[in-house]
Amino acid sequence: MPKSGSAPTINDVARIAGVSKKTVSRVINRSPLLKEATLQKVQKVIAELGYTPNPQARALALRRNFLLGLLHDNPNAQTVLNFQEGVLDAIRDTEFALVVRPVDRHSPDMLEDIRSFLELQRLYGVLLLPPISENDELAKLCRDMGCGYVRMGSAALDEAEHLVQSNDREMVESVIDYLVEIGHRRIGIIEGPSGFRSADERRVGFMAAMKRHGLEVPEGASAQGSYRFNSGIEAATRLLAGEPKITAIFASNDEMAAGAYHAARERGLKVPEQLSIVGFDNSPIAAHIWPPMTTVGWPIREMAKSAALKLIDPGSEGALPSTFPARLVTRDSVAPPTEGS
Amino acid sequence: MPKSGSAPTINDVARIAGVSKKTVSRVINRSPLLKEATLQKVQKVIAELGYTPNPQARALALRRNFLLGLLHDNPNAQTVLNFQEGVLDAIRDTEFALVVRPVDRHSPDMLEDIRSFLELQRLYGVLLLPPISENDELAKLCRDMGCGYVRMGSAALDEAEHLVQSNDREMVESVIDYLVEIGHRRIGIIEGPSGFRSADERRVGFMAAMKRHGLEVPEGASAQGSYRFNSGIEAATRLLAGEPKITAIFASNDEMAAGAYHAARERGLKVPEQLSIVGFDNSPIAAHIWPPMTTVGWPIREMAKSAALKLIDPGSEGALPSTFPARLVTRDSVAPPTEGS
DNA sequence: TTGTAGGCGTTATCAA
DNA sequence: TTGATAACGCCTACAA
Numbered sequence: 001m002p003k004s005g006s007a008p009t010i011n012d013v014a015r016i017a018g019v020s021k022k023t024v025s026r027v028i029n030r031s032p033l034l035k036e037a038t039l040q041k042v043q044k045v046i047a048e049l050g051y052t053p054n055p056q057a058r059a060l061a062l063r064r065n066f067l068l069g070l071l072h073d074n075p076n077a078q079t080v081l082n083f084q085e086g087v088l089d090a091i092r093d094t095e096f097a098l099v100v101r102p103v104d105r106h107s108p109d110m111l112e113d114i115r116s117f118l119e120l121q122r123l124y125g126v127l128l129l130p131p132i133s134e135n136d137e138l139a140k141l142c143r144d145m146g147c148g149y150v151r152m153g154s155a156a157l158d159e160a161e162h163l164v165q166s167n168d169r170e171m172v173e174s175v176i177d178y179l180v181e182i183g184h185r186r187i188g189i190i191e192g193p194s195g196f197r198s199a200d201e202r203r204v205g206f207m208a209a210m211k212r213h214g215l216e217v218p219e220g221a222s223a224q225g226s227y228r229f230n231s232g233i234e235a236a237t238r239l240l241a242g243e244p245k246i247t248a249i250f251a252s253n254d255e256m257a258a259g260a261y262h263a264a265r266e267r268g269l270k271v272p273e274q275l276s277i278v279g280f281d282n283s284p285i286a287a288h289i290w291p292p293m294t295t296v297g298w299p300i301r302e303m304a305k306s307a308a309l310k311l312i313d314p315g316s317e318g319a320l321p322s323t324f325p326a327r328l329v330t331r332d333s334v335a336p337p338t339e340g341s
Numbered sequence: 342m343p344k345s346g347s348a349p350t351i352n353d354v355a356r357i358a359g360v361s362k363k364t365v366s367r368v369i370n371r372s373p374l375l376k377e378a379t380l381q382k383v384q385k386v387i388a389e390l391g392y393t394p395n396p397q398a399r400a401l402a403l404r405r406n407f408l409l410g411l412l413h414d415n416p417n418a419q420t421v422l423n424f425q426e427g428v429l430d431a432i433r434d435t436e437f438a439l440v441v442r443p444v445d446r447h448s449p450d451m452l453e454d455i456r457s458f459l460e461l462q463r464l465y466g467v468l469l470l471p472p473i474s475e476n477d478e479l480a481k482l483c484r485d486m487g488c489g490y491v492r493m494g495s496a497a498l499d500e501a502e503h504l505v506q507s508n509d510r511e512m513v514e515s516v517i518d519y520l521v522e523i524g525h526r527r528i529g530i531i532e533g534p535s536g537f538r539s540a541d542e543r544r545v546g547f548m549a550a551m552k553r554h555g556l557e558v559p560e561g562a563s564a565q566g567s568y569r570f571n572s573g574i575e576a577a578t579r580l581l582a583g584e585p586k587i588t589a590i591f592a593s594n595d596e597m598a599a600g601a602y603h604a605a606r607e608r609g610l611k612v613p614e615q616l617s618i619v620g621f622d623n624s625p626i627a628a629h630i631w632p633p634m635t636t637v638g639w640p641i642r643e644m645a646k647s648a649a650l651k652l653i654d655p656g657s658e659g660a661l662p663s664t665f666p667a668r669l670v671t672r673d674s675v676a677p678p679t680e681g682s
Numbered sequence: 683t684t685g686t687a688g689g690c691g692t693t694a695t696c697a698a
Numbered sequence: 699t700t701g702a703t704a705a706c707g708c709c710t711a712c713a714a
Binding site for chain 4: 058
C-alpha cells in the first residue's frame with residue numbers, strides 16, 4: 001500500500017494491481033497493445049489511488065518537460081494576458097503548465113538567451129507572440145533544438161502546424177470599404193513601425209482598398225508611428241495638419257488611435273462628427289475612451305488555445321484551425337463625414 | 342569526454358576533474374566542507390565544459406521544482422504583466438522559471454484546484470496577487486504543503502517574509518489632504534467591492550482623512566463599484582446626482598475613475614474645471630484618457646522582484662523590504678474647485 | 683500482450 | 699574532506 005503522506009507512485013499502482021511498472025506505464029501512455037481486462041484493472045487502481053504520474057520523473061526520463069513556454073515581447077498587456085488565458089484553456093486538466101518569458105527583441109544576445117533557456121528548461125514547446133514571432137531565426141532555433149513551436153502572426157509566417165494567423169489585411173480592407181461606404185473619401189493612415197509584419201499587412205490592406213476604390217493616398221495622409229500612444233499623437237498631428245483635410249483616420253493599433261483622439265481634441269475636432277477614427281486590437285482602451293472606439297478585434301484567446309493544442313495534442317479538433325477571422329467592433333468613433341468638411 | 346551533441350552532465354565533470362559525482366554536487370550546492378583546491382579544480386572544469394545542472398534531475402531528486410508560480414485572479418492586465426516582469430528581474434540568470442496560473446476565485450473548488458496544481462508541479466514557491474492573496478485559507482494551504490509563498494497586498498496580511506505590501510491607506514489620506522489643500526470640501530468616493538482588502542484600506546484612508554479635516558461624507562457622496570469600468574459609470578452617476586454637489590471624486594481604482602469621466606461628460610461636467618477626479622493604480626488608461634488622470638501608482642515591478650527574492654534568496658538585500666511606498670502621479674484631472682460650484 | 687533490467691542526472695546516506 | 703551506492707519515479711530496449 002502507498003506510504004501515506006506522499007503521493008502514490010507507479011510502483012504502488014503496479015503492486016496493488018498485480019502487474020508490472022511497465023504495464024502501468026503503458027496504461028498511462030495509452031499503449032494500444034494492452035488487453036482490455038488489464039487496462040480496466042489498472043485504470044481502476046489508478047482511480048482509487050488518485051494516482052497522477054510525477055511530471056518531474058517523466059521529464060527526466062523523456063528529456064522533455066511538460067511545460068509550454070510563452071515567449072513575448074509585446075507592448076500590449078491585455079493581448080499577452082488574453083493569450084495566457086487561452087493557453088490555460090487548452091492545458092486545463094492536463095499535466096502541462098505554462099511558463100512565461102518576456103524577451104528583449106533589441107538585445108543582441110536574445111537568441112542566445114532563448115537558446116540557453118530552452119536548453120535548460122527543456123520545454124515541450126513554445127508559443128511565439130508577435131512581434132518576435134516574426135523572427136525566422138528564432139523559429140529555426142526551435143526547430144534545431146527539437147522544441148515544438150507555434151507562431152502567432154498576421155500573415156502566413158510558417159506551415160499550418162506552426163501557425164495561428166489572423167486575417168489583418170482583409171480586415172483592414174473591409175474597414176476601408178465601410179468608411180468609403182458611409183461617404184469618406186479622404187482617409188489617412190497611421191502606420192505601425194516598419195519591421196512589424198502586422199504593420200505591413202495593415203498598411204497593405206489599407207492601400208489595396210483605397211486603390212480598389214479609386215482613391216488616392218496623398219503624401220500627407222500617411223504617417224508612421226511606433227505602436228505607442230505618444231507616437232499616435234504625433235502622427236495624427238501631422239495628418240491633421242495636411243491639406244486637403246482628411247475626414248477619417250485608420251490607425252494600425254488602438255494605442256495610436258487613442259493618441260489620434262488627443263491630437264483631434266487639440267485641434268478642436270470632434271470625434272466622430274468631424275473626424276472618424278478606427279483602431280485595431282480591441283484593447284480595453286478602445287472601450288474606455290470617449291467616445292468608445294470602433295476597432296478591429298481578433299479572437300486572441302481562441303487563437304491561443306488552438307496554438308497550445310497544436311503543441312500538446314496536434315491531432316485534436318481544436319488544433320486544426322490556423323486562420324482566425326478578426327471582426328469589426330462597431331462603437332461610436334465613426335460617422336459619415338460632415339458636409340463641406 | 343562528454344558525448345558531443347548533448348549537454349555535459351555531472352558525470353562528465355566528475356570524470357574530467359578526477360573526482361566523484363558527489364564532490365561535483367557539493368561544488369554546485371556550495372557545500373562549505375570542500376578543500377579549496379578541489380573546489381577550484383572542479384569549478385575550472387565546470388567553466389570549461391559550460392556545464393549546467395539539469396533542473397529536471399534536480400527536481401526529481403529534491404522533490405521540488407525550480408519553478409515559481411504566479412497565482413492571480415486579477416482583472417487588471419497591466420498589473421499582472423508588470424508583476425511578471427518584476428519576477429523575471431529577480432530570476433534572470435538563475436535556473437528558476439516562472440509559471441503562471443490564473444485562478445477563478447468564485448469557483449467552489451478553487452482551493453482544491455490549487456492544491457492539486459501545487460502537488461503536481463511541486464513548485465518552489467508561489468506568488469499570490471490580490472485579491473486572492475487576501476485568502477487566508479490559501480496561505481494556510483501553501484504552508485501545509487510546504488510550498489513557499491509570498492502575498493502581495495494593501496495591508497499587513499502576513500509576516501514580513503510572506504508579504505510585500507503597499508501603503509494604500511496613507512496614500513489615499515495624502516490624496517485627500519492634497520484635494521483639501523487646493524480647496525475641495527465636498528469630496529465623493531467610489532469604493533471598491535466589499536471583500537477586497539484594497540477597497541477597505543482605501544475607504545478607511547478616505548474616511549480618516551475627511552474626518553481629520555473635519556469634513557463630512559454625506560450619504561450621497563459615497564458609492565460602491567466592482568472595480569470595473571461600467572460600475573464606475575454607475576457609481577459616479579449616483580454621486581453626481583446628489584446634493585450638495587461634490588467637486589471632486591476619489592475612485593478606488595483607475596477603471597472606475599475612467600467610468601467617472603464618462604458619467605461627468607454625460608452630465609456636461611468638465612474635468613477638471615467642474616469636477617476633479619483621482620484614480621488609483623496608475624494603469625495605462627490613466628495616461629491615455631483625456632484629460633490625463635491624476636492617480637496613485639505603486640511600484641509593482643519592484644514589489645514583484647522583492648517578493649520573488651523572498652522565495653529564492655531570502656537572505657539577500659533585495660528580499661528585505663516588505664512595505665513599498667506608493668506615490669501620487671500628478672496629471673491633469675485635478676484642479677481647484679470653481680467658484681460657486 | 684507483459685515483464686525484466688537498466689538508464690535519465692541529480693542528491694542523500696553513510697562509511698572511509 | 700571525499701566517495702561508493704542507493705534512491706527519486708518514470709521510460710526504453712529487449713526478452714519472454
